[in-house]
Amino acid sequence: MTDTSLLTQSLHQLLSERPYVRDFFAALNLTPPDDEISLGAFLDGIPAAHLEEFALDHATLTSQCVDFITQMEAFQSSETSTVREVTIKAGVDKSGTKEQQDLILRSGEVVCVVGPTGSGKSRLLADIECLAQGDTPSKRQILLDGQVPDENRRLSGEQQLVAQLSQNMNFVMDLTVREFITMHAESRLISDVAERVEQIFTTAVDLAGEPFTLDTPVTALSGGQSRALMIADVACLSASPIVLIDEIENAGVDRRRALDLLVKEEKIVLMATHDPLLALSGDRRLVIRNGGIAAIIETSDEERQGLGQLTALDKKLSRLRDQVRHGERIIFDLQQLAE
Amino acid sequence: MKLITVAGPPSCGKTSIILRAIEPLVASGLKVGVVKFDCLTSDDYLRYEQAGIEVKTGLAGGLCPDHFFIANIEQAVQWGQREGFDLLISESAGLCNRCSPHIKDVLAVCVIDHLSGVHTPRKIGPMLKSADVVVLTKGDIVSQAEREVFAFRVRQVNPKAAVLPVNGLTGQGTLLLQRHFQSAAEVTTLNDMRLRFTMPAALCSYCLGETRIGPDCQIGNIKTMDFS
Known part of the structure; x- marks a missing residue:
């Protein structure tokens, strides 16, 4: 869209198509009227004295x-193009020894x-990152998807590849809860905000096991509930294709289902864990040693059988x-427990 | 010599991210100096000295810190050149959210921390709005959703800036910040250059030491609220 066509658009149309325009004016203590006046005319009509407060003139404001x-x-259009494959081309470890192989991470893995x-x-x-x-x-x-990422985009920090979930986060x-998810949804400029809020809330309650309501303040959630809400939110709303999970051991959430959810939402899940149950839930394990990827272990059928017993x-x-x-x-009797 | 202005609210992590970002530059042989502008006290120079970075501290005391900054920055540039720095960083605390020490054609960095709340980007004003690079700190202790909302709101206020999350403790994220530091423009003098934004004005009896309260004592540039 060209500048001129934007400026001739009516505020009514502009605000209904781009509700975020209100935010621009809110920062200037202005409320644009929802009527047929054009954006250009509205901008020109703002008193110069008001703009001076913000050290602006009409040309700069426009x-x-x-x-x-x-x-x-x-921003909105870049949202629709999600990265599905991240390639990590082999580098060197701390002693300068070359890593053995390139690694491709795929969504849903x-x-x-x-x-x-x-x-x-x-x-x-x-x-x-x-x-x-x-x-x-x-x-x-x-x-990213087999291509070298654009250097300018890289420097702009526009594309945050990794969403993080860790126990240190609050x-x-x-x-x-409702206001919180709504705010996140609005910042992603999605259209079906109310629907998405409901979906994330239901998913989070389901993961947490202990119920809470949409009117519960997020700061009043228990550890498990907070974690569940963070996982559901990252799965359904985060812009980042990769989710890094740090220590979901004993987090008070259904860990297996948390992983299933992230996989279903097509995330690439990286999990730092030493818990055998979680490790075997993964498709592969990257063994890191001396700063390099020393080995990549595919989860074997034999290991998967063990997973049943572990579960x-x-x-x-x-x-x-x-x-x-x-x-x-x-x-309890340990013998019985192990059976 | 390259010059960079770094500004941000008090205790948002400016010193930490500067130290983290210049560490590898210093290791690669670059000579870096820092001027720290503060208000009443500052012991950040100790952290710079410990890292082997040459540092000068200026305290504004009873003056508006921004006005103090602009009256001294040219001298700082001359000091930096005499010392033979490759890079000079000015670090100043934005104390009233209306401050903006950023200069046209000088790389401008604004630092804000996630803990300050999602409404902060809108409150900060020109220091953020006119920056080239916005660094977001302390992201490791807030939720992913809050980080995304925060970055979005920063972009709303300043659509053109690079927005980089940096962890001042571990240094994660500093690589891209370094890239921006390395691309800063060379300066030999700031004479005849301009600020990006006007400074907060103050020219009234209270600037000159008045302490009494009342209409008779208010002379000069006064603004009154509407209580009707």
Whole structure:
């Protein structure tokens, strides 16, 4: 859309097609009327004295307004093109030894990242986050859908590839669950906000196990409820194609279902975990050593069979946890438990 | 010598992200200096000194910190050139949200932290609106949704800036910030250059030390509210 055609549009039409235009004027303490006056005429009609407060004149205001709309449009259209494949071209470890193979992460895949503290997990993640182009210590190169990402876009920080879920994260906003999800949905410029809020809320309650309402303040949610809401929100609303999960062990949510949800939403799930149950839920495990990817282990059929036994054991353990929670005595026979 | 202005509210992590971003530049042999502009006290120079960075601190005291900044920045540039710096960074705390130390054709960086709340981007004003690069700190302790909303609101206020999340503790995200630092323009003097935005005005009796309250004592550039 050209600048002139934007300026001749009526505010009524503009506001109904682009509700975010209100935000631009809100920042200037102005409320645009929802009527047939054109954007250009409205801008020209703002008293110069009001603009002076913001050190603006009419020409600058007009160009800023057009820039704003153009940028928001670009933002909206970039949302529709989701990355489905991230290639990590082999780099070197801390001793300069070349990694053995390139790695391709695909949407809907769960990949576990394993290795002791300091082995280089953060380094791998940082490479993905900054879309490394051989210019980080690891010399790795990241391709998106097989292409070298545009350097200007990279520098603009526009494309945040990795959404993070970790136990250190908290809600700091004083909002209800409904307001919170709505705010996030609005910032993604999606059209069916109310529907999406409902969907995320239902999913989150389902994952958490303990119910809460849309009117519960987010800061009043329990640890498990917060985690569940964060997972549901990231799965359904985050712009980032990759989700990094750090420590969902004992997070008070149904871990298996959390993973299923992320996979269903076509996320690439990277999970830093040492929990055998979670590790086997993944398709592959990246073994990180000395700053490099030392091996990639595909989950074998034999391992998958073990997963059944582990799941049964895990269920029994969680029953014991429930007993503790409900103030009961814990009496069990380890032999029986293992059966 | 390259010059960069870095501004942001107090305690948002300016010093940490500067230190993180220049670390590899210094290691690669670049000579970097910092001028820290503050209001009453500042012990950030200790952190720079510890990192082996040459630093000068200027305290505005009873003056508007922004006016103090602009009256001293040219001298700082001359100091930097005498010292033979490749890069000079001016760090100043935006104390009233109306401040904006950014200069046309000098790389302008604004730092804000996620903990300050999602309404902050709209409240900050010219310091954010006229920046080339906006650095978002302390993102590791808030939810993903809050990070995304925050970045979106920053883009609404300043659609043209690069918006980069940086962790001041681990240094994650500093690579792209370094890239911007390295692309900063060279300056030899700021004489005849211009601020990007006017500074908050103050020219009244209270500027000159008046402490009494009342209409008779208010002389000069006064603005009154409408309580009708």
